[in-house]
Amino acid sequence: MYTFIKFGGSVITDKTGREAADLVVIERLAHAVAEARAADPNLALVLGHGSGSFGHHYAARYGVHRGIPLSADHTGFALTAAAALRLNRIVVDTLLAAQVPAVSFQPSASLQSTNGQIITWETAPIAEALQRRLVPVIHGDVAFDTAQGTAIISTEALLSFLALRSPLQPRRIILVGEAAVYTADPHRDPTAQPIPLINQENIAQVLVMTGGSRAADVTGGMRSKIELMWHLIERLPELEVTLIGPDPALLTAALLGQSLAMGTVIKRW
Template sequence: MYTFIKFGGSVITDKTGRESANLDVIQRLAQAVAAARAANPALALVLGHGSGSFGHHYAARYGVHRGIPLDADHTGFALTAAAALRLNRIVVDTLLEADVPAVSLQPSASLRSANGQITHWETTPIYEALQRRLIPVIHGDVAFDETQGTAIISTEALLSFLALRSPLRPQRIILVGEQAVYTADPHRDPTAQPIPLITQENIAQVLSQTGGSRAADVTGGMRSKIEFMWQLVEAIPDLEVWLIGPIPERLTAVLLGQSPAVGTLMKQC
């Protein structure tokens, strides 16, 4: 079975800045992945990451996510794609330095969308990489869109496509970002409490309490991420989705099938 991981753009970059990578965090997360693979060499991982202060800055500035007409200037599209690739290179190189055999596979090179939704993505290279015990690394990216001209495809949308429309059915998805899902925004409300478990019984309440992003984010923020993941939980009965903070020990623990000290688990029951 496969495990999907996402390094959130808000933890691997400073999203309030511009192209500011959190190198220490990326290094620690890479070492956590390496530790899990050393403990369990059979782990089959697909790793995705957000664009944070790299791609989101240009996407928001040029409105790439809203669509650029075919006959308009597409410089913003190119700048967004290039920025996302710069961060991807940092992530992949850091993984390689930690002895994780990561290989970058740019989604937009083989992806198309309509109304911001993926209509086609050639995912065979991801499967082939896994067959060779490599770690394919994908990222939130631009897309040529049949309806609106251009779009931004989030990492969650990519992972969702892989989970539902490719042979790579995951057993576990790990989102590395906030420490957990909270009853309110913990950055604004000191009384906010972590929600350890999300099931059918409380998903509606959780979504009603969840907001968007605190910085430039053209992919919808926390609420959108939870909605995406809950759709997968409903579609894949045995799927577990973990939301954890960028603490290396917690990432290693979840990769090895253990429960972290703090985090939120989403599952059907």
């Protein structure tokens, strides 16, 4: 059984800056993963991360997510891809330093999309890495798109594809970003309250309450993430999705299936 993790771009970088990696947070999260693997040697993990202030800046500037025609200048596409890879190298190197055998897999090297949706992706090498007790690391990336020329594929979309269209069906997905899903934007509304559980009884209400991202983000905000995760749960009824903040103790506990003091669990029932 597999566990997918996502390090949100907003927690491993300062998304209001430019290529501003939060090395302290990345290191703490890497050690939390290492601690969980040491406690449970059977953990099979796929780790993804957002691009934060690395890829999103260039994608928004050049409109990569809206599509670049074949005949147009694709410099922005190349700059976005390079920025995403720079952050990926930081994440992977930090995991390796924490004794996590991380291996980078660049999605755009083997992926194609249509209208921003993944059509094909060669995922067999990721499965091979898992068989060898390695930790594959993927990231939000650019893509060549058959309809609009170019696209941006979010980390959540990559994890969703792996969950539904590869043998790597997860039992758990852990999203490390905001401390929880809230009744309103907690950065703007001091009365916002965390929602500990989202299920079929309150999902419609939650989607009404959740909004977009505060900084440049070409993959959508909290609402789009919840919608995508709920779509996964509808297809995989046993799946549980946990949203937590960048607290290493919470990440280790979530990876080990322990109860959490803070966060939001999304599940069918």
